[in-house]
Amino acid sequence: MPLTIPKQRWTAEVQTATIGATEAEGGTRTSTVTIGGEQTLPFLHFDGETPNRPVIAMEVLDEQPSGWPEPLAQHYEDVWGDPAAWAQKAVEEFGADLICLRLLSANPDGSDASADQCAETIQSVLKAVGVPLIIWGCGNDEKDNEIMPFCSQAAAGERCVLGSATEDNYKTICASALADNQMIISESPLDINIQKQVNILVTDMGMDLANIILYQVTGGLGYGVEYAYSILERTRLAALDGDRMLQMPMLSIVGSEAWRVKEAWQSEEDAPEWGPLEKRGIIWEAATATLFLHAGTDILVMWHPEAVTRLRDHIDEMMSGESV
Amino acid sequence: MALTAMDIYKQLPKTNCGDCGIPTCLAFAMKLAQGQASLDECPHVTEDAIAALEGSSAPPMKTVTIGTGDKALDIGGQTVLFRHEETFRNPCGIAIQVNTSLSEEEMRERITTACNTEFDRVGMIFDLDLIALNDDDGSLPQAAQIATEVSTLPLMLMSDDPESMRGALEVCSEGRPLIYAAGADNFDEMTALAKEFSCPLAIRSQNLDELYELSEKAGEAGLEDLVLDSGARELNAVLQNQTIVERAAINEKIKPMGFPTIGFVVGNNEVEKIISASELIAKYAGIVVTDLLTREALLAMVTARLNIYTDPQKPIQVESGVYEIGEPDATSPVLITTNFSLTYYTVEADTSAGNIDAWVVVVDTDGTSVLTAWAAEDFTPEIIAKTIKECGIEEKVEHRIGVLPGGVAVLSGDLEQESGWNIVVGPRESSAIPTFFKTEYEQRIAGF
Ligand code: B12
Ligand code: SF4
Numbered sequence: 001m002p003l004t005i006p007k008q009r010w011t012a013e014v015q016t017a018t019i020g021a022t023e024a025e026g027g028t029r030t031s032t033v034t035i036g037g038e039q040t041l042p043f044l045h046f047d048g049e050t051p052n053r054p055v056i057a058m059e060v061l062d063e064q065p066s067g068w069p070e071p072l073a074q075h076y077e078d079v080w081g082d083p084a085a086w087a088q089k090a091v092e093e094f095g096a097d098l099i100c101l102r103l104l105s106a107n108p109d110g111s112d113a114s115a116d117q118c119a120e121t122i123q124s125v126l127k128a129v130g131v132p133l134i135i136w137g138c139g140n141d142e143k144d145n146e147i148m149p150f151c152s153q154a155a156a157g158e159r160c161v162l163g164s165a166t167e168d169n170y171k172t173i174c175a176s177a178l179a180d181n182q183m184i185i186s187e188s189p190l191d192i193n194i195q196k197q198v199n200i201l202v203t204d205m206g207m208d209l210a211n212i213i214l215y216q217v218t219g220g221l222g223y224g225v226e227y228a229y230s231i232l233e234r235t236r237l238a239a240l241d242g243d244r245m246l247q248m249p250m251l252s253i254v255g256s257e258a259w260r261v262k263e264a265w266q267s268e269e270d271a272p273e274w275g276p277l278e279k280r281g282i283i284w285e286a287a288t289a290t291l292f293l294h295a296g297t298d299i300l301v302m303w304h305p306e307a308v309t310r311l312r313d314h315i316d317e318m319m320s321g322e323s324v
Numbered sequence: 325m326a327l328t329a330m331d332i333y334k335q336l337p338k339t340n341c342g343d344c345g346i347p348t349c350l351a352f353a354m355k356l357a358q359g360q361a362s363l364d365e366c367p368h369v370t371e372d373a374i375a376a377l378e379g380s381s382a383p384p385m386k387t388v389t390i391g392t393g394d395k396a397l398d399i400g401g402q403t404v405l406f407r408h409e410e411t412f413r414n415p416c417g418i419a420i421q422v423n424t425s426l427s428e429e430e431m432r433e434r435i436t437t438a439c440n441t442e443f444d445r446v447g448m449i450f451d452l453d454l455i456a457l458n459d460d461d462g463s464l465p466q467a468a469q470i471a472t473e474v475s476t477l478p479l480m481l482m483s484d485d486p487e488s489m490r491g492a493l494e495v496c497s498e499g500r501p502l503i504y505a506a507g508a509d510n511f512d513e514m515t516a517l518a519k520e521f522s523c524p525l526a527i528r529s530q531n532l533d534e535l536y537e538l539s540e541k542a543g544e545a546g547l548e549d550l551v552l553d554s555g556a557r558e559l560n561a562v563l564q565n566q567t568i569v570e571r572a573a574i575n576e577k578i579k580p581m582g583f584p585t586i587g588f589v590v591g592n593n594e595v596e597k598i599i600s601a602s603e604l605i606a607k608y609a610g611i612v613v614t615d616l617l618t619r620e621a622l623l624a625m626v627t628a629r630l631n632i633y634t635d636p637q638k639p640i641q642v643e644s645g646v647y648e649i650g651e652p653d654a655t656s657p658v659l660i661t662t663n664f665s666l667t668y669y670t671v672e673a674d675t676s677a678g679n680i681d682a683w684v685v686v687v688d689t690d691g692t693s694v695l696t697a698w699a700a701e702d703f704t705p706e707i708i709a710k711t712i713k714e715c716g717i718e719e720k721v722e723h724r725i726g727v728l729p730g731g732v733a734v735l736s737g738d739l740e741q742e743s744g745w746n747i748v749v750g751p752r753e754s755s756a757i758p759t760f761f762k763t764e765y766e767q768r769i770a771g772f
Contacts (some may be wrong), residue, residue, distance in 0.1 A: 321560025
């Protein structure tokens with residue numbers, strides 16, 4: 001007697017979202033990125049369709065990072081301080097599907113860049129690359145509320161993804177996105193109920209569900225990855241079970257979280273028992289990304305070009321599999 | 325899954341004779357359902373009832389033991405498909421592949437390296453689990469001889485040739501190695517060996533239907549300790565097959581599928597192999613076999629396994645109280661942190677790396693990190709001050725200066741008020757603690 005394949009009958013599917021707008025759609029992007037639409041847990045082709053592959057966004061900082069270990073720094077030293085060149089390198093050399101731009105320079109405790117300066121940065125990056133953009137502020141709520149309307153306007157019509165709307169701070173970003181035809185990231189601190197709450201708040205303001213990407217905070221391997229893994233998995237299960245407020249595609253921050261973990265950057269003198277530094281960080285980023293991918297994420301935000309290449313190959317392999 | 329008292333009651337004689345020491349059959353059934361009694365305490369229970377109850381109360385996936393003694397490896401026994409439902413049971417075993425064509429010296433070295441590989445993380449030691457001898461030149465018996473001499477880990481014997489397998493088992497079967505594998509071609513010989521030497525047996529098939537058939541046949545032949553390999557090697561097929569086997573076992577209770585699985589790491593380089601290993605660890609492999617033996621790769625694998633298999637409800641924690649780093653005295657600095665193991669041991673490792681003698685006051689935050697605890701109001705000035713007062717640190721040091729993690733700088737004013745201590749805000753990341761003490765600390769406390 002042959003085995004009856006235990007299929008899972010899901011009642012719903014993940015929302016599809018298209019990031020970026022081409023000229024025909026009112027923007028200037030030369031390509032757009034469509035994600036979501038899964039009818040199954042990751043890559044289980046016997047259970048349902050996965051119409052769109054997960055994508056890799058590469059992160060671009062608008063100022064020179066400090067303290068990056070050599071194996072990472074060596075790939076970006078030549079473009080530090082020039083976000084447009086950095087973005088170009090990420091797309092042309094490393095094959096990024098989209099760019100995740102972080103406006104760290106706006107931080108009032110740091111360079112305290114003005115809204116105008118940030119808007120200029122965005123325009124230069126938009127000019128330098130044709131792929132869609134994800135744009136985050138500096139992490140300081142007050143300052144982000146000040147710069148985001150200008151940043152959003154500078155990219156009006158481009159269908160960028162603006163980060164991020166939180167339970168306590170969503171109005172400004174949401175209003176900007178609505179005004180300029182952008183999408184938003186809806187963020188919660190590893191908490192499904194708060195995530196739903198944020199989504200209710202932004203949809204109450206008029207945000208279309210198709211314009212929302214979920215971000216539920218990430219932790220690197222050995223540093224909280226297990227919590228993020230389970231939140232992604234639970235969210236995806238809820239989506240497939242028909243929970244409208246959790247059906248959007250999900251994003252995971254991989255690069256900065258993985259490289260924050262000591263195993264990724266500690267020097268060899270201080271940690272000889274961990275093996276060569278030039279390999280550790282890449283391995284750490286690749287392992288973290290793999291776990292998120294198999295928990296259901298749709299956008300991996302990454303740093304190291306080799307980890308990016310390997311993950312892209314892995315996604316190819318997962319997508320090209322046939323139903324068993 | 326677990327039987328209810330009613331399920332059990334239906335199978336009992338319902339005579340309320342009391343011979344089990346409990347006045348009624350129903351009360352006995354309730355005890356049984358709670359695991360406080362065992363079926364054989366009822367002398368009147370019928371054979372049929374025993375079969376019915378034991379059959380349905382058996383866990384959906386068998387726990388299989390490989391090896392003997394304190395290094396024996398338990399795999400399988402899973403009860404859920406998702407770790408948020410309940411902690412995954414036995415963590416997957418990591419097996420290091422050793423080819424038998426290696427020279428004796430190389431083989432000894434590889435096995436010794438694998439056996440000595442361990443990592444210290446959050447105050448616990450993590451190591452590897454199996455040596456997988458891969459018969460790539462027909463010399464498995466000789467390799468098994470060498471391995472029994474040098475290996476402290478249990479063995480897995482990989483050969484399709486029953487003669488080679490017999491030779492190896494004659495040398496090492498006392499250590500209860502895993503026999504890998506019985507396929508359609510050598511099924512009778514391999515199952516006979518597993519029986520003769522009382523060792524667990526892996527079944528390798530061409531596809532899932534064949535896996536089901538072979539597993540069922542092995543069961544009929546009386547073998548109870550099986551490990552399943554669907555034969556897939558392409559990563560996506562592996563993922564789908566692993567999921568199907570796990571669902572068949574746990575959701576559908578299909579008995580021939582109710583065994584742990586084995587997965588093989590594939591890839592052309594270290595990073596690809598780590599990706600493959602991470603997938604196998606997350607998605608249900610009971611054993612992960614790899615030829616990777618570098619520290620950086622194994623560290624990542626061991627960490628991924630720890631993360632996937634930890635209790636999702638209860639973080640690993642240390643007890644609150646005063647801890648010593650190095651040899652602190654009455655003038656040594658006092659660091660304040662939370663009782664999340666990861667947090668405490670990160671701070672401890674960084675502080676010792678800087679050769680700093682210090683006291684650490686560990687506050688009970690239910691095992692949460694500094695920022696999580698702060699956000700959850702488990703790391704408030706009141707709670708920290710209370711710990712400072714009650715943990716005994718005031719008898720150990722003559723000063724009243726505490727160093728607070730930089731991430732919660734906002735607490736410092738209120739904490740000074742509450743505790744009467746002077747508070748210095750330290751760096752955000754504990755990795756900066758050594759530099760902080762070398763360059764800043766003395767100046768910062770000069771005014772107190
Ligand atoms: C994993 C995690 C969780 C897990 C809990 C894990 C745990 N056991 O703590 C879960 C999912 C349960 C969780 C829940 C919540 N979380 Co949480 N969580 C995280 C996450 C992803 C990682 C935390 C972690 O493990 N860090 C690693 C440890 C080692 O860091 P650490 O303790 O801070 O220690 C470092 C430093 O502080 C320093 N240090 C430590 N001690 C000392 C001592 C001295 C003297 C010095 C100098 C330095 C020092 O060195 C260490 C290493 O660098 C972070 C986001 C992130 N990526 O960091 C959010 C985060 C901490 N969580 C957050 C929040 C808000 C919450 C919730 C309140 C959300 C909610 N409402 O549900 C809940 C509260 C939980 C509760 N009610 O009990 C916020 C905190 C926001 C803020 N800035 O205040 C964060 C930052 C996420 C975010 N961006 O929103 N969380
Ligand atoms: S001994 Fe058996 S039959 Fe008698 S009361 Fe106990 S359970 Fe019932």
